[in-house]
Amino acid sequence: DAGVTQSPTHLIKTRGQQVTLRCSPISGHKSVSWYQQVLGQGPQFIFQYYEKEERGRGNFPDRFSARQFPNYSSELNVNALLLGDSALYLCASSFPGVGETQYFGPGTRLLVL
Amino acid sequence: QQQVKQSPQSLIVQKGGISIINCAYENTAFDYFPWYQQFPGKGPALLIAIRPDVSEKKEGRFTISFNKSAKQFSLHIMDSQPGDSATYFCAASYGGSNYKLTFGKGTLLTVNP
Numbered sequence: 001d002a003g004v005t006q007s008p009t010h011l012i013k014t015r016g017q018q019v020t021l022r023c024s025p026i027s028g029h030k031s032v033s034w035y036q037q038v039l040g041q042g043p044q045f046i047f048q049y050y051e052k053e054e055r056g057r058g059n060f061p062d063r064f065s066a067r068q069f070p071n072y073s074s075e076l077n078v079n080a081l082l083l084g085d086s087a088l089y090l091c092a093s094s095f096p097g098v099g100e101t102q103y104f105g106p107g108t109r110l111l112v113l
Numbered sequence: 114q115q116q117v118k119q120s121p122q123s124l125i126v127q128k129g130g131i132s133i134i135n136c137a138y139e140n141t142a143f144d145y146f147p148w149y150q151q152f153p154g155k156g157p158a159l160l161i162a163i164r165p166d167v168s169e170k171k172e173g174r175f176t177i178s179f180n181k182s183a184k185q186f187s188l189h190i191m192d193s194q195p196g197d198s199a200t201y202f203c204a205a206s207y208g209g210s211n212y213k214l215t216f217g218k219g220t221l222l223t224v225n226p
Contacts, residue, residue: 004156031212033212033213035214040218040219041218041219042117042119042202042204042216042217042218042219043157043202043214043216044216045212045213045214045215048212048213055212056212056213058213090156090157092156092212094212096212100212101147101159101162102159102212102214103159104149104156104157104158105156106154106155106156107156
């Protein structure tokens with residue numbers, strides 16, 4: 001079975017631009033989470049969506065938004081990009097329940113110039 | 114505020130040796146403690162996880178030791194192999210919100226042949 005897939009793999013943007021990142025969860029998984037991983041740091045939680053509803057949000061500005069589609073895939077949007085938004089953006093999917101495991105995709109590496 | 118502190122930042126071990134990575138947490142509400150392994154260019158992958166009702170969990174060469182009173186937990190890799198060379202992250206979450214993981218900063222493990 002295919003794991004979590006993300007697109008694009010790499011992206012270069014300039015300050016002030018907007019970016020959309022995409023994620024397809026593992027088949028059967030209904031929950032998608034987004035994390036930001038800055039170089040040399042651990043991933044930081046941004047959002048989680050379950051059944052198209054936002055279930056949790058981390059400490060990120062309103063420039064970050066996300067949504068989940070009926071097929072459970074998800075998009076992460078970042079507006080007015082800053083240099084500090086340069087990072088690896090990770091998507092994780094899970095099947096909600098006790099002890100749910102987060103399965104991570106390979107990430108999208110975003111570079112803001 | 115860093116809620117999960119991980120040490121050491123990097124670790125070099127000889128093949129066959131024991132690798133030990135430590136984490137300390139501040140939030141006593143945390144009730145789920147996973148360890149993730151990340152190879153370059155890949156997303157984190159769950160290695161092993163523990164809940165605070167047990168003091169130790171072993172899966173193959175990997176063991177988590179948990180000390181609730183000290184708010185510390187550690188990963189032991191027995192008979193370390195060059196293929197174990199990767200970055201290891203501890204994480205924690207609470208209240209059934211296992212999707213909202215708080216990660217440590219990571220430990221780069223190098224196992225020399």
